[in-house]
Amino acid sequence: MISLEKAKELILAQVKEEMPSEDCDISSAWLRTLACDIYADLDVPGIDNSAMDGYAVKKDDLKEASRQHPVRLRLIGEIAAGADNEQNLQSGEAISIMTGAAIPPGADSVTPIEHTDLEGDYVNFYLEPKSGEHIRLAGDDISRGKRVLNKGAQLSAAHIGLLAACGKRKVPVIKQPLVGIIATGDELTEPGAPLKTNRIYNSNSYSLIAQTMSAGAKPVYLGIASDNKEGLAGIINKSRDCQILLTSGGVSMGKYDLVQEALCSLGFRRIFWKVAIKPGMPTLFGLWENRLVFGLPGNPVASMVTFEHFIRPLIYKMLGRKDTTDVFVQAIATEDIKNKPGRRKYLRVQLEYKKGNYYASATGAQGSGMLSSMLGADGLMIIPENVEYIMAGQEVKVRLLCKTVTGGGGII
Numbered sequence: 001m002i003s004l005e006k007a008k009e010l011i012l013a014q015v016k017e018e019m020p021s022e023d024c025d026i027s028s029a030w031l032r033t034l035a036c037d038i039y040a041d042l043d044v045p046g047i048d049n050s051a052m053d054g055y056a057v058k059k060d061d062l063k064e065a066s067r068q069h070p071v072r073l074r075l076i077g078e079i080a081a082g083a084d085n086e087q088n089l090q091s092g093e094a095i096s097i098m099t100g101a102a103i104p105p106g107a108d109s110v111t112p113i114e115h116t117d118l119e120g121d122y123v124n125f126y127l128e129p130k131s132g133e134h135i136r137l138a139g140d141d142i143s144r145g146k147r148v149l150n151k152g153a154q155l156s157a158a159h160i161g162l163l164a165a166c167g168k169r170k171v172p173v174i175k176q177p178l179v180g181i182i183a184t185g186d187e188l189t190e191p192g193a194p195l196k197t198n199r200i201y202n203s204n205s206y207s208l209i210a211q212t213m214s215a216g217a218k219p220v221y222l223g224i225a226s227d228n229k230e231g232l233a234g235i236i237n238k239s240r241d242c243q244i245l246l247t248s249g250g251v252s253m254g255k256y257d258l259v260q261e262a263l264c265s266l267g268f269r270r271i272f273w274k275v276a277i278k279p280g281m282p283t284l285f286g287l288w289e290n291r292l293v294f295g296l297p298g299n300p301v302a303s304m305v306t307f308e309h310f311i312r313p314l315i316y317k318m319l320g321r322k323d324t325t326d327v328f329v330q331a332i333a334t335e336d337i338k339n340k341p342g343r344r345k346y347l348r349v350q351l352e353y354k355k356g357n358y359y360a361s362a363t364g365a366q367g368s369g370m371l372s373s374m375l376g377a378d379g380l381m382i383i384p385e386n387v388e389y390i391m392a393g394q395e396v397k398v399r400l401l402c403k404t405v406t407g408g409g410g411i412i
């Protein structure tokens, strides 16, 4: 049995280079990984423009304007957002201006409409503006030539909006690794079909599909393999286009745990089997042709948790992502917890922040089959292999689930 750290090291060592890149339309770029730094080749906004609906003015015309002592200026025109303007503002004049419209030459401030009244061809102003007030300067948000996004960023809604604001229609992204997903077990039935006696629904495939997508890779669902070598080998053979293959179930010591045998019959080379963690002990990893193959445990919690330990960091590395999955917080245990020493335990916990501390409470019964314990789990409380007992009030380390930070990892 090897440690989680060693297992991860052996997995990540297999990634020699990141995936190649491809162009992607920004409308489908959400969660994709940027393949190069992005520089702005224009100013955003491109022109000095109004931040308010109001009047473009010269501030010196409105010295000491107030409700008691309004100042009148002559209205000489209007500029709508996007409209061309040929007027030059002279002293004693105002131009009606809309939010986003170009500031006319000669104007140095905008007075919002609510501090004015229109009276025929004149406007009464009740407020003395400050210089440059309500004017958004060209390049205020993004200036031409500036690096606006970094290679390796996973594209969020904000990234995509910014790309659009810079006029980029297509963006170079890293190709998504294809992740083949296979469930194994004669007891499994696909959700939606009637359930025969003694069967259960296949849940692992669907949590693994969702986890794969959330990590920025592309799931290729290959179905359920029955518990015999031929059936398993037949489905495993369908994963030829994939860079990663995940099976779940059939990797323990039972008579029908035949995944490893089926893989070996196809030429699979094992790198490790069994990691000293709970849940997730029977995890299998090796290489087959050009694929990284994982035999994940069948218990639904173990399948999800081992994905977080091993597959998510692998996908991040293949994508060249700069963020990390290893984010930990210090927390205080809210209850006593017993541990069987030997394997490091990862307990599903909910975190609550109170008066400067995180408090970690188990999300319910912690069996490896209790999928409900993953619901509401903010993280995994780490109980070291040599610790037998955690007492309520004791400080513990929690690895956040599915949360990433830009830059380094470590304890926050």
Ligand code: AMP
Pocket: 183, 184, 185, 187, 188, 200, 201, 202, 203, 204, 205, 248, 249, 250, 251, 252, 254, 257, 297, 298, 299, 300, 369
């Ligand atoms: P195994 O390692 O194949 O013996 O599976 C361990 C436990 O996980 C058994 O109770 C299986 O029924 C269950 N299991 C295996 N695969 C799945 C799956 N895809 N969805 C839900 N439960 C599963």
Ligand code: MG
Pocket: 184, 185, 186, 227, 249, 250, 256, 257, 298
């Ligand atoms: Mg099984």
